[in-house]
Amino acid sequence: KAGVTQTPRYLIKTRGQQVTLSCSPISGHRSVSWYQQTPGQGLQFLFEYFSETQRNKGNFPGRFSGRQFSNSRSEMNVSTLELGDSALYLCASSLGTGSEQYFGPGTRLTVT
Amino acid sequence: AQSVAQPEDQVNVAEGNPLTVKCTYSVSGNPYLFWYVQYPNRGLQFLLKYITGDNLVKGSYGFEAEFNKSQTSFHLKKPSALVSDSALYFCAVRDMNTNAGKSTFGDGTTLTVKP
Numbered sequence: 001k002a003g004v005t006q007t008p009r010y011l012i013k014t015r016g017q018q019v020t021l022s023c024s025p026i027s028g029h030r031s032v033s034w035y036q037q038t039p040g041q042g043l044q045f046l047f048e049y050f051s052e053t054q055r056n057k058g059n060f061p062g063r064f065s066g067r068q069f070s071n072s073r074s075e076m077n078v079s080t081l082e083l084g085d086s087a088l089y090l091c092a093s094s095l096g097t098g099s100e101q102y103f104g105p106g107t108r109l110t111v112t
Numbered sequence: 113a114q115s116v117a118q119p120e121d122q123v124n125v126a127e128g129n130p131l132t133v134k135c136t137y138s139v140s141g142n143p144y145l146f147w148y149v150q151y152p153n154r155g156l157q158f159l160l161k162y163i164t165g166d167n168l169v170k171g172s173y174g175f176e177a178e179f180n181k182s183q184t185s186f187h188l189k190k191p192s193a194l195v196s197d198s199a200l201y202f203c204a205v206r207d208m209n210t211n212a213g214k215s216t217f218g219d220g221t222t223l224t225v226k227p
Contacts, residue, residue, distance in 0.1 A: 031213060033213070033215065035217075042202075042217060042218070042219040042220055043202065043217040043220075045214055045215060045216065045217075048213035048214060050213060055213040055214075056213045056214035058214070090155075090156065092156075097144070097206065097208075097213060098144055098163050098208075100146060100158040100161050101146075101148075101156075101158065101215065102158065103148075103155045103156040103157070104155060105155045106155065
């Protein structure tokens with residue numbers, strides 16, 4: 001099976017812009033989670049979608065949003081970018097709650 | 113609220129020696145527990161998990177972990193470390209009863225195995 005894919009892999013944006021990141025899960029996986037990884041904060045949970053419904057949300061401002069499509073592909077959007085949003089954004093898919101997560105390679109976002 | 117603590121930022125061991133990477137957790141319900149590894153320039157990979165049953169779980173690359181409910185711990189172990197085990201290790205927890213889809217990760221422990 002193909003693994004989790006994320007596009008784009010690298011992105012450079014300017015403060016105030018918005019960005020959309022895409023994630024394609026492993027075939028058959030209905031749960032998709034997003035994480036922000038930074039050297040100082042580790043892995044921070046953004047949100048989790050299951051069958052197009054957001055089941056959980058982390059402690060991030062409303063500028064961070066996401067959605068999941070009927071084919072389980074997911075997107076996350078960050079509006080009004082700030083310098084502090086520079087990070088590696090990881091997507092992970094799984095079969096369900098008790099299942100392990102499979103991570104994509106991440107999107108490296110740099111905000112200047 | 114659920115949380116995970118990895119008390120050691122760094123663990124150094126000699127090749128061939130046993131290794132332990134510590135993890136303690138806090139959840140209000142019953143936990144699902146996971147270990148992941150991140151090699152340099154590679155993505156996070158699943159190592160092993162505890163859902164229910166035997167407290168000692170075995171995973172990939174010879175790693176194992178022991179679930180201890182009374183101490184709320186889930187330490188990762190390997191009897192004989194390899195230089196290739198050097199990586200960043202993350203412990204993660206999910207609460208089975210609430211926030212079932214939310215995984216909370218520890219801050220990570222860098223394991224360095226010296227020849």
